[in-house]
Amino acid sequence: MTINHSRRKLLIFGIGLSLATPRLYAAQKAVRVSMMSDARQITVSLPAADKRSRVFRLGAPERVVIDMPVASFPPELEHALTVVRQKFPWIEEGRIAHFSPDVARIVLTVKGKPVITRTTENGVMKVVITEEGLAAQTAVQALPLATKAPLAEKPLLVMIDPGHGGKDPGAIGNEGTYEKHVVLHIAKRLQTLLDQQHGIHAVLTRQDDVFIPLYHRVSLAHQHEADLFISIHADGFTNDQVSGASVFALSEHGAGSAMARYLSQSENSVDVLYDNDFKTDDEYLKETLFDLDQHETIHRSMDFGSHLAANIVKVHHMHSPHPEQAGFAVLKSPRIPSVLVETSFITNKQEEKLLGEPVFQEKMARALAEGINSYFLNEKKNNLLS
Numbered sequence: 534m535t536i537n538h539s540r541r542k543l544l545i546f547g548i549g550l551s552l553a554t555p556r557l558y559a560a561q562k563a564v565r566v567s568m569m570s571d572a573r574q575i576t577v578s579l580p581a582a583d584k585r586s587r588v589f590r591l592g593a594p595e596r597v598v599i600d601m602p603v604a605s606f607p608p609e610l611e612h613a614l615t616v617v618r619q620k621f622p623w624i625e626e627g628r629i630a631h632f633s634p635d636v637a638r639i640v641l642t643v644k645g646k647p648v649i650t651r652t653t654e655n656g657v658m659k660v661v662i663t664e665e666g667l668a669a670q671t672a673v674q675a676l677p678l679a680t681k682a683p684l685a686e687k688p689l690l691v692m693i694d695p696g697h698g699g700k701d702p703g704a705i706g707n708e709g710t711y712e713k714h715v716v717l718h719i720a721k722r723l724q725t726l727l728d729q730q731h732g733i734h735a736v737l738t739r740q741d742d743v744f745i746p747l748y749h750r751v752s753l754a755h756q757h758e759a760d761l762f763i764s765i766h767a768d769g770f771t772n773d774q775v776s777g778a779s780v781f782a783l784s785e786h787g788a789g790s791a792m793a794r795y796l797s798q799s800e801n802s803v804d805v806l807y808d809n810d811f812k813t814d815d816e817y818l819k820e821t822l823f824d825l826d827q828h829e830t831i832h833r834s835m836d837f838g839s840h841l842a843a844n845i846v847k848v849h850h851m852h853s854p855h856p857e858q859a860g861f862a863v864l865k866s867p868r869i870p871s872v873l874v875e876t877s878f879i880t881n882k883q884e885e886k887l888l889g890e891p892v893f894q895e896k897m898a899r900a901l902a903e904g905i906n907s908y909f910l911n912e913k914k915n916n917l918l919s
């Protein structure tokens with residue numbers, strides 16, 4: 534509303550000015566996009582400690598998404614991007630728009646599968662996007678560079694969400710065990726285990742037996758700029774024979790309805806997750822940006838779920854061996870990989886007993902902590918974390 538409309542406008546390559554030579558763009562300190570003169574590489578420099586700095590790929594069609602933490606982008610950037618399209622035959626299309634008032638997003642639609650390498654030095658994350666053919670020639674040099682990236686200086690933040698609480702007891706076992714209580718025990722054990730590790734910090738959505746609305750749990754994760762969100766449950770089922778743990782990520786269908794909700798003017802979810810200024814009349818732009826994010830996040834959530842499942846199965850049997858997908862409201866963060874873990878069924882006699890035992894709670898918490906570690910290690914290996 535307070536934003537100048539032109540800043541939100543979707544800009545398509547080819548309609549801007551053309552420049553004779555590729556040029557350098559500097560929006561603010563540590564944020565820079567430059568194009569190599571051989572037209573085969575784009576280098577992006579972003580502040581490494583800023584979690585809004587992101588570069589990732591999306592398939593079908595192949596795209597590279599660059600998020601830059603800048604409040605405004607001058608016309609020079611539009612000009613530079615015009616040059617990219619004209620001089621870089623492997624780039625089919627490019628757009629730039631404000632993803633949120635303080636993040637500018639470039640989306641490049643590319644031919645082939647460009648290679649992305651990341652290095653971090655002196656607080657600056659340098660990302661090099663190389664044309665597929667050239668990447669093959671320089672792969673030997675590019676790989677060691679990428680693996681040398683140091684670990685993040687800022688601790689990775691895990692938001693642990695013990696399900697239910699307060700007036701919402703969750704499921705209740707036949708022996709009178711409350712889901713809201715056992716999941717809080719497991720969540721607190723998980724927090725202790727994670728906080729003992731260097732480089733990881735864990736925060737709970739609730740410390741006590743209090744009611745917290747679902748959207749508020751998602752909002753808390755965003756306020757803390759969480760790297761991961763894990764909701765812990767021990768739900769019930771009408772059939773008391775059903776048993777075992779399950780891991781869920783958001784379904785594409787769920788994402789679709791989540792998007793509808795977020796974008797609906799009558800709902801205030803947009804205000805929770807984004808700045809109020811993000812409200813725009815340009816529905817197409819909002820959907821495009823949201824869709825890109827949610828798609829990438831679901832992919833990472835499923836990956837996170839696989840790491841959890843692989844560790845849970847060592848301490849307890851799984852109801853389903855692979856992560857499943859469902860439309861749980863707490864998983865609807867557009868940007869934070871999120872999963873919901875059903876540690877077991879409180880309505881199953883044996884499992885109700887297990888859930889009340891500190892030994893089982895600790896075993897489950899350890900399995901979750903190991904799954905989280907294993908996911909983070911893999912992300913670092915793939916250079917998805919700065």
Ligand SMILES: [Zn+2]
Binds near residue numbers: 712765767768
């Ligand atoms: Zn539950």
